[in-house]
Amino acid sequence: MAKSSTLRRRRLSRRLRELREAAGLTAAHVTAEARRRGKGKWSRGKLTRIENNEWLRPSIIDVEALLDIYAVTDPADREAYATLTKEARNTGWWVGYADVLGKGAYVGLELEAATIRTYEALVIPGLLQTEGYAQAITRGHGVTDEADIERYVEARMARKQILAPGSSGPQVWAIIDEAALRKIPAEIRPEQVQHLINVQRPTLRVQILPDTAGLHPATAGSFSILDFLDDPPVVYREDVMSQLFYEDPVEIAHCEMVYRHVQAAALSVPDSQAFLENMLNE
Template sequence: MQRPHSPTIRLRRLGFELRRLRETHRLTLEEASKSSGVPRTTLSKIETAESRRTRTRDLDALADLYEVSDETRAAFHQLYRESKEKGWWYQYKELFGTSGLPAFEVEASLIRTYEAQVIPGLLQTADYARAVFTGTNAFAEEEIKRHVEARMERQSILTRLYPPEYAAIIDEAALRRCAGGKEAMREQLLHLAHMATRPNISIHALPFSAGMHAANLGGFQIMEFSEAADPTVGYAETPTYCVFVEGQDEIRTYDAMWREAHNASLTVAQTIDFIYELSASLEDVT
């Protein structure tokens, strides 16, 4: 059984390989366009994964120009065919768009996240997620239902046959902030403790006692992939839009922040004990 694939990742991989071949042949976009007959704008969009409609003859023209093997030529066409398929998140495109966060998570081999205000989405229970979306006062009931359904669907990557490694740092504030009532929060904490025992998941609490730390500007996520042709992606949310970055300097900044926050966090074992303590404290709340 193969791991699920993402049309977005396939399109990026095709563009990466074609750009690499062009640079290996020491051709500019203009030179490659003139020699292959593929319009410069089209070639640029293919290389940057912005083209959703690539002609077969253009792929063949580029394969001829770069003198690739029949196997590589076939791989180009396969990548393009797979980039036209639709992932499960297309049914929630009003929430994610067509190339949103799930399009990257589904093929990631390692996901690292830091959350300061809420439990990470991939670790939320349905009741907790409902409380999160209800608390924003920004969604109607039907929209809340859609958001919760989509969030539960996203979580399937952690328990599938070939799951990614998942490492979450959760600020103590998020662990203590009650969402959905005492019972819902207790269920959420126990769910976290359970998920932390899975072999592909590590959860680290960042306690108040750690003081200020490198990741104090807000939550973010880093996604790495097993294929060298798939650059690491950083992700962060703002109140009005989502940010995806893959520049080396930006990724280094995200990586440094995550590692410093990790160094200030509790171990997995300490975190599980801490979570159980918080859960028990809710039993005493009247």
């Protein structure tokens, strides 16, 4: 499995926060001590940004300074932190698509997720989109320049490599609202619907939430739950202005409960297959 620098930064931030809390130190005290020792530049709020994972390329000097303050002296432990910091400084393939993906925070997490559970209310999940659908939805977002459209589609197709046969990518469980299917343009609907049928396998399942299910707990909108082997889960949502990540255990538990209710309201996997096949025959 490829290593995600995004996940490594998140892990490093979490572990540094845990070290400070275990030492019983406040952020203000640590900042003052780092300044006194003169290792790195420490402005007000810097440590908070580090612990909130609001950094792009972690500084090895900063991490070493914190390890000194937290009395981490074991050579093996310090070497592990040095390795983690170096991995967190790497750049992923998505950096080349920063013009269309921004910081690529979600893509970086998606890369190393063990499982992805997603509910989509109005669009087909990105990992399950055909090239034709990706083009159509990009135009639907108001992009008119053909070169820009091509960049968006290239990035979307590159993301799908984690699901390529033989890859060690995540297990995916996607619940797609019937509304998303009905919004697929007629000229590309057969190809996209057929793709949803073809991708089904033990590690990738698709369920359809029909209109007949009525109101349900996820009427507030789409979301994804990403689980990792060695890190806490993350819930991801996005709107027209921003990407949102939820990591608080209470928030995670709530979203997991919502997902279970939506999954129970959706058609079974075999019935969802039949639903999709019926769409092809309409």
